[in-house]
Amino acid sequence: xxxxxxxxxxxxxxxxxxxxxxxxxxxxxxxxxxxxxxxxxxxxxxxxxxxxxxxxxxxxxxxxxxxxxxxxxxxxxxxxxxxxxxxxxxxxxxxxxxxxxxxxxxxxxxxxxxxxxxxxxxxxxxxxxxxxxxxxxxxxxxxxxxxxxxxxxxxxxxxxxxxxxxxxxxxxxxxxxxxxxxxxxxxxxxxxxxxxxxxxxxxxxxxxxxxx
Numbered sequence: 001x002x003x004x005x006x007x008x009x010x011x012x013x014x015x016x017x018x019x020x021x022x023x024x025x026x027x028x029x030x031x032x033x034x035x036x037x038x039x040x041x042x043x044x045x046x047x048x049x050x051x052x053x054x055x056x057x058x059x060x061x062x063x064x065x066x067x068x069x070x071x072x073x074x075x076x077x078x079x080x081x082x083x084x085x086x087x088x089x090x091x092x093x094x095x096x097x098x099x100x101x102x103x104x105x106x107x108x109x110x111x112x113x114x115x116x117x118x119x120x121x122x123x124x125x126x127x128x129x130x131x132x133x134x135x136x137x138x139x140x141x142x143x144x145x146x147x148x149x150x151x152x153x154x155x156x157x158x159x160x161x162x163x164x165x166x167x168x169x170x171x172x173x174x175x176x177x178x179x180x181x182x183x184x185x186x187x188x189x190x191x192x193x194x195x196x197x198x199x200x201x202x203x204x205x206x207x208x209x210x211x212x
Contacts, residue, residue, distance in 0.1 A: 007028060007030075007038055007062060008038050008041050008042045009042070010027075010028060011024055011028065011035065011038035011039050011042050012039070012042035012043070014027055014028075015039050015042070021035045021036050021039060022035070022123075022124075022125030023101075023125075024038070024039060025125060026101055026102065026125065027101075028062060029062060029063040029064070029065075029102075029157065029158045029160075029186075030058075030060050030062055030160065031058065031060050031160045031161055032125060033058045033060070034058040034060040034062075037058050060160070060188075061188050061205055063157075063158050063185075063186045063188070065157065065185060065186070068185075069102070069105070075105065075106070075109060076109055078106070078185065078202070079106050079108075079109030079110050079113060080109070080113050081202055082106060082110050082155065082183045082185070082202065083109075083110045083113035083114050085181075085183050085200040085202070086110070086114065086153050086181050086183050086200070087114065089153070089180050089181035089198070090151055090153075090180035090181065092151055093114075093116060093150075093151045093152060093153055093180050094116050094117055094150060094151075095116050095117045095118075095119055095145055095147070095150045095151070095152035095153070095177070096110050096111035096114065096116045096117070096118055096119070096152060096153045096154075096155060097119045097120065097121055097140075097152050097153065097154050097155065097168065097172065097179075098110075098111075098118065098119070098120045098121070098155050098156070099120075099121050099123060099154065099155065099156040099164060099165070099168055100120050100121065100122045100123070100141075102156070102157040102158075103155050103156035103157055103184075104120045106155050106156075106157060106185070107120070107155035110153070110155050110183070114153070116152075116153070117144075117145035118144050118145055119140060119141070119144045119145045119146070119147065119152070120140070120141045120143075120144050121138055121139070121140050121141075121168050121171060121172075122138055122139050122140075122141065123138045123164045123167055123168065124137055124138045124167065125163075125164060138167060138168070138171055140171070140175065146175075147172060147175035147176060147177035148176070148177075149176040149177060150177050150178075151177070151178050151179075151180050152172060152177050152178070152179055152180065153179070153180060153181055153182070153183065154168055154169065154172070154179050154181070154182040154183070154197075155182075155183055155184070156168075156182070156183075156184050157184060157185050157186070158184055158185060158186045158187070158188060159184050159186070159187045159188060159189050159191055159199070159201070160188050160189065161189065162189055162191055162194055165182055165184075165191075165194050165199070166194050166195060169182070169194055169195045169197055170195065173195075179195075179197045180197070181197060181198050181199075181200060182194060182197055182198070182199045182200070183199070183200045183201065184199070184200075184201045184202075185201065185202050185203065186201060186202070186203045186204075186205065187199065187201035187203070187204045187205065188205045190204060190205075190206060
């Protein structure tokens with residue numbers, strides 16, 4: 001994707017396919033606010049908030065890692081680098097949790113590299129559209145490994161606000177597990193830890209300039 005018009009077109013196409021705004025945010029690697037803004041600007045929504053009306057748009061950075069994701073060999077190499085960041089974090093870890101959707105394939109390769117079981121977590125944002133997020137909940141897939149009071153790693157593609165990673169860490173602990181470390185391809189927030197769990201990234205985005 002080259003510019004904002006391409007993002008709006010993609011957001012419109014995803015909305016036409018029936019994806020929620022939360023899923024669109026996940027697909028485009030942007031915040032929920034940015035996903036809403038893109039959908040509304042594309043004409044696929046009749047709701048526009050006062051904040052969006054009075055500003056030029058949300059403050060966000062779009063990350064496109066399709067060049068990696070479309071090639072299994074590149075994915076393996078990148079996942080090996082992510083696994084290397086985790087390799088010295090905990091000696092008893094035997095479970096890797098991938099945050100769906102994009103974090104799951106990365107976690108699969110990381111789990112193989114570190115010789116752990118694999119689990120996946122679908123965050124509540126995938127159900128979010130125009131309803132209250134507080135009333136929704138995420139889920140662990142029954143098709144993969146259970147938490148079962150184990151220590152684990154958490155893998156995702158990007159951190160934007162940290163909300164999804166925080167939710168995942170809390171959900172793991174509610175199941176009796178203990179996250180030892182989190183890892184992502186790109187951290188757009190500059191996060192060092194979430195809920196006391198260290199966060200590692202291959203690329204960290206640092207904003208430079210005035211906030212005015």
